[in-house]
Amino acid sequence: MVDIGTGMVALGAALSIGLGALGTAYAQATIGAAGVGLLAEKEHMVGSVIMFVAIPETLAILGFVVAYLILTTLT
Numbered sequence: 376m377v378d379i380g381t382g383m384v385a386l387g388a389a390l391s392i393g394l395g396a397l398g399t400a401y402a403q404a405t406i407g408a409a410g411v412g413l414l415a416e417k418e419h420m421v422g423s424v425i426m427f428v429a430i431p432e433t434l435a436i437l438g439f440v441v442a443y444l445i446l447t448t449l450t
Contacts (some may be wrong), residue, residue, distance in 0.1 A: 398434050410427060
């Protein structure tokens with residue numbers, strides 16, 4: 376049987392990954408749509424568009440790091 380403290384730690388870790396991934400998905404969707412529009416007009420901006428799409432991915436990585444810290448320090 377799992378006590379309430381362990382369940383709350385697991386919930387916190389799950390929320391950090393889940394909400395980080397949702398934020399990343401929303402940001403990449405809007406940036407990706409704008410990037411495709413930019414590439415339709417200026418084809419030489421491919422590198423900038425790839426960089427702008429990749430930047431929000433750090434939010435998902437940060438969610439994994441926070442979840443790892445929660446699970447290893449509080450359990």
